[in-house]
Amino acid sequence: MNKENVRNTLFILSTCISLASTSPASAQRMDEMWGKQNTKEVKTNEKRGHLFEWGNYAMFIHWGLYSQLGNVWNGKTYYGIGEWMMDVNMANADKNEYKAVARSFNPTQFHADSIVQLAKEAGMKYIIITSKHHDGFAMYQSSCDKFNIVDATPFARDPMKELAEACQREGLGFGFYYSHNQDWTTPGASGASKVDAEGNPKTFDDYFYQKCLPQVEEITQNYGDIELVWFDTPGNMPPEYAQKLVETVHRNQPNALVSGRVGYGLGDYMTLGDMEVPLENIEGLWESVDVTNDSWGYAWYDQNWKSPKQILTYLVSTIARGGTYMLNVGPDNTGRILAYVSKTLRTAGKWIKRYPEMVYGAEPSPWKHALPWGDAVKQKDKLYLAVYEWPQSGELYVPGLQNRIVSAAIKNEHKDKKITYTKKENGYVLSLPFKKPDPLIPVIELTLDNESARVDSTWTIDPEIGIKDLSVKFAQTTKCTIHKASWMEKFGEWKHVYCVSDMAQDSRVSWTIDVTKPGTFKIDLTLRGNGRGVWRVETDEGRFIQNQQSISSLFTARPIGWIRFDKAGRHTISVQMPEGNTPCDLAGISLQPIFFE
Numbered sequence: 308m309n310k311e312n313v314r315n316t317l318f319i320l321s322t323c324i325s326l327a328s329t330s331p332a333s334a335q336r337m338d339e340m341w342g343k344q345n346t347k348e349v350k351t352n353e354k355r356g357h358l359f360e361w362g363n364y365a366m367f368i369h370w371g372l373y374s375q376l377g378n379v380w381n382g383k384t385y386y387g388i389g390e391w392m393m394d395v396n397m398a399n400a401d402k403n404e405y406k407a408v409a410r411s412f413n414p415t416q417f418h419a420d421s422i423v424q425l426a427k428e429a430g431m432k433y434i435i436i437t438s439k440h441h442d443g444f445a446m447y448q449s450s451c452d453k454f455n456i457v458d459a460t461p462f463a464r465d466p467m468k469e470l471a472e473a474c475q476r477e478g479l480g481f482g483f484y485y486s487h488n489q490d491w492t493t494p495g496a497s498g499a500s501k502v503d504a505e506g507n508p509k510t511f512d513d514y515f516y517q518k519c520l521p522q523v524e525e526i527t528q529n530y531g532d533i534e535l536v537w538f539d540t541p542g543n544m545p546p547e548y549a550q551k552l553v554e555t556v557h558r559n560q561p562n563a564l565v566s567g568r569v570g571y572g573l574g575d576y577m578t579l580g581d582m583e584v585p586l587e588n589i590e591g592l593w594e595s596v597d598v599t600n601d602s603w604g605y606a607w608y609d610q611n612w613k614s615p616k617q618i619l620t621y622l623v624s625t626i627a628r629g630g631t632y633m634l635n636v637g638p639d640n641t642g643r644i645l646a647y648v649s650k651t652l653r654t655a656g657k658w659i660k661r662y663p664e665m666v667y668g669a670e671p672s673p674w675k676h677a678l679p680w681g682d683a684v685k686q687k688d689k690l691y692l693a694v695y696e697w698p699q700s701g702e703l704y705v706p707g708l709q710n711r712i713v714s715a716a717i718k719n720e721h722k723d724k725k726i727t728y729t730k731k732e733n734g735y736v737l738s739l740p741f742k743k744p745d746p747l748i749p750v751i752e753l754t755l756d757n758e759s760a761r762v763d764s765t766w767t768i769d770p771e772i773g774i775k776d777l778s779v780k781f782a783q784t785t786k787c788t789i790h791k792a793s794w795m796e797k798f799g800e801w802k803h804v805y806c807v808s809d810m811a812q813d814s815r816v817s818w819t820i821d822v823t824k825p826g827t828f829k830i831d832l833t834l835r836g837n838g839r840g841v842w843r844v845e846t847d848e849g850r851f852i853q854n855q856q857s858i859s860s861l862f863t864a865r866p867i868g869w870i871r872f873d874k875a876g877r878h879t880i881s882v883q884m885p886e887g888n889t890p891c892d893l894a895g896i897s898l899q900p901i902f903f904e
Contacts, residue, residue: 335542335543337540337795337799338580338793338801339542340488340489340540340542341539341540341568341578341580342540342541342542342568342569342570342571343570343571343572344567344568344570344572344574344578345567345572345577348591349564349575349576349591349592351592354562355561355562355563355564356564356575356576358432358433358480359433359534359535359564359576359592359594359631360592360631361432362431362432362433362480362631362666362667363432363625363626363630363631363632363666363667363668363669364429364430364431364432364622364632364633364634364659364666365431365432365433365434365435365480365594365631365632365633365634366425366426366429366431366433366434366633366634366635366636367435367436367484367603367633367634367635368422368434368435368437368636368637368638369440369484369603369604369635369636370436370437370446370466370604370605370637370638371390371437371440371442371446371604372405372408372409372412372442372444373389373390373392373440373442373604373605374389374412374414374605374637374638374639374640375408375411375412375640376389376392376408376640377389377605377606377639377640378392378602378605378606378607378608378609379607380392380397380398380400381398383398384607384608385397385398386608386797386798387602387795387797387798387799387800388602388603388604388606388797388798388799388800389602389604389605389606390437390440390441390442390603390604391441391798391799392405392442393405393442393491393492394798396798397798402491402492402499402500405442405492406454406459406492409444409454409456409459410459411461412456412460412461412640413460413461413462414462414466414638414640414641414642415462415641415642416641416642416643417462417466417469417638417642417643418642419466419469419470419472419473420473422434422470422473422638422644423470423473423474423476423477423479424477425644425649425652425653426479426652427477427478427479428652428653428656429652429653429655429656429659430655430656430659430660430663430666431479431634431656432479432480433474433479433480433481433482433535434470434479434481434482435482435483435484435534435535435537435633436467436482436483436484437483437484438467438483438485438526439484439485439486439490439522440484440486441486441489441490441491441539441540442490442491442492443490443492443493443496443499444456444459444492445522446467447465447466447467447468447525447526447529447530448465449521449522449525450521450525451517451518451521451522451525452493452518452522466642467483467526467530468529468530471530471531471533472531475531480533480534481530481531481533481534482533482534482535482536482537482563483526483530483533483536483537484537484538484539485522485523485526485536485537485538485539486538486539486540487523487538487539487541487544487548487552487569488540488541488542488543488544489539489540489542490514490518490519493514493518494509494513494514495509495510495511495512495513495514496511496514496518496519497542497543499514511544511548515548519548519552520551520552520555523536523552523555523556524555524559527555527556527559527560527563528559532560532562532563533560534564535563535564535565535575536556536560536563536564536565537566537568537578538552538566538569538570538574539566539568540568541568541569541570541571542570544570546570546571546573549569549570549571549573550571550573552565552569553565553569553573553574564576564592566578567593575592576591576592576593576594577589577591577592577594578593578594578596579593579595579596580793580801580803581596581597581799582596582597582800582801582802582803583595583801583803584597584621584624584625584628585625585628585630586628586676586677586778586780586781586805587628587675587780587781588628588629588671588672588675589628589629589630590629591629592631593629593630593631594625594630594631594632594633595621595625595630595632595633596633596635597621597632597633597634597635598613598635598637599612599613599618599634599635599636599637599648599651599652600612600613600637600648601797601800602637602797602799602800603635603637603799604637605637605639605640610647612647612648612651613651614651615651615654615655615658615747616695616747616748618634618651618652618655619658619659619693619747620693620695620748621634622634622655622666623665623666623682623684623693623748624682626666626669626671626684627669627672627677627682627683627684627693628671628672629671634652636648636652654747655747660720661718661719661720661745661750662691662718662750664684664686664689664718664752665684665691665693665750668686669684669685669686669691670684670685671684671685672685673685673690673760673761673762673764674707674762674764675764676764676766676781678692678705678706679767679768679769679772679773679774679775680694680695680696680697680698680703680769680772681693681694681695681696681748682695685760687758688713688755688756688758689752689753689754689755690708690752690753690755690760691718691750691751691752691753692705692751692752692753693748693749693750694748694750694751695748697739697743697749698739698771698772699741699771700770700771701739701741702736702737702738702739702770702771703736703737703739703751704731704734704735704736704737704767704769704770704771704823705734705735705736705737705753706733706763706765706767706769706821706823707733707734707762707764707765707767707821708734708735708753708760708761708762709761709762709763710755710756710757710759710760710761711755712728712730712735712753712754712756713754713755713756714753714754715727715728715737715751715752715753715754716751716752717739717740717744717750717751717752718749718750718751718752719744723752724740724744726738726751733763733767733821733823737751739751763821765820765821765877766781766818766819766820766821767820767821767823768820768821768822768823768828768898768900769823770824770900770903771900772900773828773897773898773899773900774820774896774897775897776833776864776894776895776896776897777818777820777895777896777897777898778805778894778895779805779806779807779816779893779894780805781818782807782816782817782818783816783817783818783819784807784814784816784817785813785814785815785816785817786811786813786814786815787807787809787810787811787814787815787816788807788808789805789806790805790806790807790808791803791804791805792805792806792808792892804862804892804894805894806835806862806892806893807892807893808891808892810883810887810891810893811887811888812883812884812885812886812887812888814883814884815881815882815883816881816883816893817879817880817881817882818879818880818881818896819877820877820878820879820880820898821877821878822872822874822875822876822877822878824875824903824904825872825873825874825875825904826871826872826900826901826902826903826904827869827870827871827900827901827902828869828870828871828872828898828899828900828901829866829868829869829897829898829899829901830844830866830867830868830870830896830897830898831864831865831866831867831896831897831899832844832856832864832865832867832882832893832895832896832897833862833863833864833865833893833894833895833896834856834858834862834863834865834891834892834893834894835859835860835861835862835863835891835894836858836859836860836889836890836891836892837858837860837889837890837891838857838858838889838890839855839856839857839858840855840856840858840884840886840889840891841853841854841855841884841885841886841889842854842855842856842867842882842884843882843883843884843885844867844868844880844881844882845880845881845883846870846872846879846880846881847878847879847880848872848873848874848878850870850871850872850873851870852867852868852869852870853868853885854866854868858891862892862894864897880896880898882896
């Protein structure tokens, strides 16, 4: 294979890794099945969209027949998202054998009040749960298909009804996930057989009008007021069907939102890719959906839990970018949420109770991106700084802030502690105690001279931290292009990175940055690819470093060398491949302070 073929192959892999068919009958990738979403102006009020826009934090629950399996089929463990056990990329389970699992599904430890209480203590404002996933099994009593938890299992109860009533008692919102296009056990649906058990032909019309539309009528009429309906994977469903579903939700639940994943730009808000927190602020109504471990439904082996600090970091970073964060839990086959999850969510919830300003009603960061040490949200004339990395120097540099600070304090649930600050040429320096004041994430409140926060959002090298992995998303390019790479590490465990894949000898990737102090910095490049590449990093002062590094198949920070900035102020730093043609993806650059003048 020549170099050009290698380059083309790598580019295809980086943009289309995990060519996972979404059902045994489909060759579409899962991310393509998420559907086209357009942002549009949606009017919210105290009833419609309030908990989404103001609350900013919700519980997602994936629970179904697949929870009985826990990712085991015929004695073998499948590592990935178990709700896709019938997919060819997982166990390719036989439809009739899978349906027979219902006879042993008896989640007697399910207690709606316990789950709702957990969500409330976690600081979440509403719950969305799977009423029917792609396997076609309804987690409520459906009059149009007996393949449901009441009629087909020994449990014989409607947990959706119990959850809806518990949410109403505790003042939480409630809503449903519904797989509207894929239904692998219903003839005629996407991914299912085109004939029924008697050999009669079945079309998508049969599925849609005999099951899908009637079930959406059921979930929007039989469970009281709901917050939203979260449709999933429209795929190639014709748009007129999606339109009927949207009209049904809005007719039966005029105060409910419809997820953008209904497809065709028909939803009321946008849902990003699974497990994705954006790098820059996004306008409009949108959400990020994430998991407490690696899988959505319960998997017996998956103990890779997010810590309380990780959850809070993703939550705050999502809100700071302008979005809502919905975090998934997967109850096991008995209906319980596992102890590690409960403890983690409650620990994070206690932090939110200490600092509710960071979540409820918070406006996005005026910087429009993360800061080297953390992130920020806004409430009227106040900025709230979430300091993920507490400075060891006792000084926190707040770059680019042009307002006059009226007061500054470290937030505390009992009594805030005032701190001093110094105005610099391009920002402020806050004087902080050396001891970290909160074991998870300390919060600093800055009161500004008015409600309009004015900042210069240019990325700034923090004097202590530098800049870690500054994405190419913030770069300018010459003779190369930035694209988004999305892939699955396990089936359904998504990763998303912006990168440049088509660098040649005359290509250049450049970042504009502010240097707070003249000095020397260690340069790392975040790379993925094949073979060894030669890299040149150059500043606008004419200083450069050049080095060769091997490149692995995973994105990894690779050291290039040390480079000096002679003057403080605004600079450009650029990356080139002077020998070119090494198949690679460049995702970002890191600058770590070594010496200052």
